[in-house]
Amino acid sequence: SSELTQDPAVSVALGQTVRITCQGDSLRSYYASWYQQKTGQAPVLVIYGKNNRPSGIPDRFSGSSSGNTASLTITGAQAEDEADYYCNSRDSSGNHYVFGTGTKVTVL
Amino acid sequence: EVQLVESGGGLVKSGGSLRLSCAASGFTFNSYSMNWVRQAPGKGLEWVSFISSSSNYIYYADSVKGRFTISRDNAKKSLYLQMNSLRAEDTAVYYCARENHDSSGYAFDIWGQGTMVTVSS
Numbered sequence A: 001s002s003e004l005t006q007d008p009a010v011s012v013a014l015g016q017t018v019r020i021t022c023q024g025d026s027l028r029s030y031y032a033s034w035y036q037q038k039t040g041q042a043p044v045l046v047i048y049g050k051n052n053r054p055s056g057i058p059d060r061f062s063g064s065s066s067g068n069t070a071s072l073t074i075t076g077a078q079a080e081d082e083a084d085y086y087c088n089s090r091d092s093s094g095n096h097y098v099f100g101t102g103t104k105v106t107v108l
Numbered sequence B: 001e002v003q004l005v006e007s008g009g010g011l012v013k014s015g016g017s018l019r020l021s022c023a024a025s026g027f028t029f030n031s032y033s034m035n036w037v038r039q040a041p042g043k044g045l046e047w048v049s050f051i052s053s054s055s056n057y058i059y060y061a062d063s064v065k066g067r068f069t070i071s072r073d074n075a076k077k078s079l080y081l082q083m084n085s086l087r088a089e090d091t092a093v094y095y096c097a098r099e100n101h102d103s104s105g106y107a108f109d110i111w112g113q114g115t116m117v118t119v120s121s
Helices: none
Strands: A009-012 A017-023 A033-037 A044-047 A061-066 A069-075 A083-090 A097-099 A103-107 B003-007 B010-013 B018-025 B033-039 B045-051 B058-060 B068-073 B078-083 B092-102 B105-111 B115-120
Touching (some): A017 A103, A033 B105, A069 A083, A083 B045, A097 B045, B003 B092, B003 B105, B018 B033, B018 B092, B018 B115, B033 B078, B045 B078, B045 B092, B058 B068
Parallel strands (some): A009 A103, B010 B115
Antiparallel strands (some): A033 A044, A033 A083, A061 A069, A083 A097, A083 A103, B003 B018, B018 B078, B033 B045, B033 B092, B045 B058, B092 B105
């Protein structure tokens, strides 16, 4: 099975931009989706596909991909964006799914 | 309102069994594949199992294969996870999640609130 690696933690000043990365071999074949999870809550989908936001997700969230790396960018981070973020993709077999190790985002 | 509600969690001894349920509402359940995802206390998300809309395709994570069984009843708009031979490392919050496919890709777009499973040794 494949692995998806994320930086454990990043911090960003209020109103500034932060990029969260996700690395894994399967990302050469499949797009990543991204999930935001606040403490004690269920995950929420924020980005999927090439760069698609579900209804209700602010446009400050965007996604991109290159080679074996997918990225989630928050442009103009807000206090409410403080959360854990997980990437997800199919693994190399295409039949299983794998989540990234997660990144804790702190807004200063 | 589109909603998933899990139930069936609880405290069980190592080696025991538990059956989780997930009730869907607000959408055409039989048109969507479904998944179970779990999260151990203080840890990250772990995909557990997938079932296609008509139950034709079923997949499991290696960590649960042979012990867990996913199923669904489209008439009852419900998803299930039968968990046998439970181990301490299965202790986690279990979420059901809808899988949505479109031309842009796939994603787990709707999640339940989760149900806690605690396995005591």
